[in-house]
Amino acid sequence: MDKNFKKIARPDHIITEQNNYLLFYLQMKISPYFTYFFFKYTNITPNIISIGSIIFLLISIISIFMENYNYVFFFLFLNLLLDNIDGELARTKKLTSKFGEFLEKLNTDLFNIFFYNSIAFTLHLRGFLNLEYLLFFIFNSLFYTLIRSRISGISLSKDYEINPFRATFIGLFKYSKIIRDRFKHARILYNFFWNVISSGGISEIITGILLISGNIKLAVIYLIFLNVTFVTYSTFLVILKYLLYRKYRAQDKKVN
DSSP, X not given: OOHHHHHHHSOHHHHXXXXXXXXXXXXXXXXXXXXXHHHHHOOOXXXXXXXXXXHHHHHHHHXXXXXXXXXXXXXXXXXXXXXXXHXXXXXXXXXXXXXXXXXXXXXXXXXXXXXXXXXXXXXXXXXXXXXXXXXXXXXXXXXXXXXXXXXXXXXOOTTOOOOXXXXXXXXXXXXXXXXXXXXXXXXXXXXXXXXXXXXXXXXXXXXXXXXXXXXHHHHHHHHHHHHHHXXXXXXXXXXXXXXXHHHHHHHHHHHO
């Protein structure tokens, strides 16, 4: 495998973005080798890889109810690894499709709605988690899944001045990388939130270590922290986007 293959499989902008997520960063060290194998020696398409990724996620979720956490996080690791490989294979084979986009979204939505909620549900059945927390987790995951695409980016007027204070908040939107490149503190804050709430960050590693080692009470505390971080991040961006929308709509009316 030469450097050009790696460059096509992992363009600089994707490396820069995914380097921010700890688990994805580790997986990117090995994923191009698997991608090269599929590219060179098989006729497997990216969509087949995506379907395999979803199957591993479903096996991981089923394993939660069997309380076999070694299997849970082993198959989750394979799910995330294949989620990396399908994109790399699509770029190297120059294959993209609406069905592939659908599978990508399905994979993410299944993870967001079912993975941590399944863990929370089993912990509730064992008496470690109160019902109100479980319902809060479920509501939170559904809320985030519904609004995720709507809070990924924000449109700003050309006259909107980005100073360090504003960058702290505007940089939290996923597609505000240009702002995070200018302001280090905005990048640090964004990386904190996304390592916690995004798949491929640190949450799978921390939750896995706690559950496999039997530290159930600490795992419950971390799940509460995870969900509070989720709702804080999501709600803040919804409010910020609404306030900016109201501000610019009012300015447009004055101009007109």
